[in-house]
Amino acid sequence: MFDLLLRNREWLFSGIGVTALALLGMIGKFAWSRFGGKPHPEVDSAAVSVATEAPPLAPRNIAYVERTLHVQNGAYIDLPDVNAHRGSRIRISVKAIENTEFFSPAARIHVDLGGALITCGRKVKQEGVNAFLVPVRDGHEEEYSVFRFFSHSNGFAFMRIFVTHINPHAGDVDINFVQTRGAWS
Numbered sequence: 001m002f003d004l005l006l007r008n009r010e011w012l013f014s015g016i017g018v019t020a021l022a023l024l025g026m027i028g029k030f031a032w033s034r035f036g037g038k039p040h041p042e043v044d045s046a047a048v049s050v051a052t053e054a055p056p057l058a059p060r061n062i063a064y065v066e067r068t069l070h071v072q073n074g075a076y077i078d079l080p081d082v083n084a085h086r087g088s089r090i091r092i093s094v095k096a097i098e099n100t101e102f103f104s105p106a107a108r109i110h111v112d113l114g115g116a117l118i119t120c121g122r123k124v125k126q127e128g129v130n131a132f133l134v135p136v137r138d139g140h141e142e143e144y145s146v147f148r149f150f151s152h153s154n155g156f157a158f159m160r161i162f163v164t165h166i167n168p169h170a171g172d173v174d175i176n177f178v179q180t181r182g183a184w185s
Contacts, residue, residue, distance in 0.1 A: 062182040068164065073097050073171035081113070083150070083157035083181045088114055090159065094173045095131075097166055103135035105166045107173045111146060118148040118159070137162045137176075155183035 063082045069092065071077050076093035091112040099105050102125060110131045111118055120126050121143040125133040137144040147160040158180050165174040 062180060064178075064180045066176070066178045069161075069175040069177050071173050071175060073173065079177065079179075081159075082179055083159065090179075092161065092175065092177070097168050097171065097173065098133070099168075100133065103133065105168050106133050106135045107163050107166055108132075109134050109146065109161075109163075109173075109175075111161070113148065113159075116148060116150075118146055120146045134161075134163045136166055137164060153184075155181060157181045 065082060067079075069077055069079075071092065071094045073094055073096065076091050079090045079092070081088040081090050093110045093112070094107050095110055096108040097105055098108060106125075108127070108131070112130065118130055120132050120134075123135060123139070123143040124146060127133055132146050134146060135144065141160075141162060145160050145162045148158070150157045158178075160178045161175050163173060164176050166172070
């Protein structure tokens with residue numbers, strides 16, 4: 001490295017070399033100020049302090065419902081929807097109990113939320129709009145759940161179900177059901 005500098009010292013200290021070194025220094029200074037962890041001069045420090053000092057949102061007026069549902073194969077259960085207008089309901093239907101190549105056994109479940117869409121965890125197989133093949137929970141809750149989460153400026157709403165037990169001989173499916181809502185304070 002030192003030998004390279006000695007051989008090119010005339011070029012290095014000529015006008016072109018000084019210009020190149022100055023340009024590299026400016027690029028380094030810009031990169032350091034932009035990505036080096038220091039605030040950029042164009043950022044308003046008052047806005048940053050307000051954003052970091054704002055109190056966290058805390059929910060209030062929380063409604064929380066948790067139930068174990070026993071649904072027969074081919075039947076459904078209607079529940080009041082605490083997250084919607086008065087008179088709205090959630091219908092959970094067990095369409096079939098099956099042994100598949102993926103799960104043994106699993107419940108083919110349809111959830112009617114009056115038009116709202118829901119999603120599922122990675123261990124659940126979605127088969128259509130709000131239709132799922134749900135195995136018995138055997139791990140983290142989220143992976144085996146069918147759920148809906150909705151957030152808006154005034155609050156939030158959440159609904160989740162997962163299967164806790166399937167008795168294929170009796171045609172029973174036990175479902176853990178949770179729904180909650182709250183308003184931001």
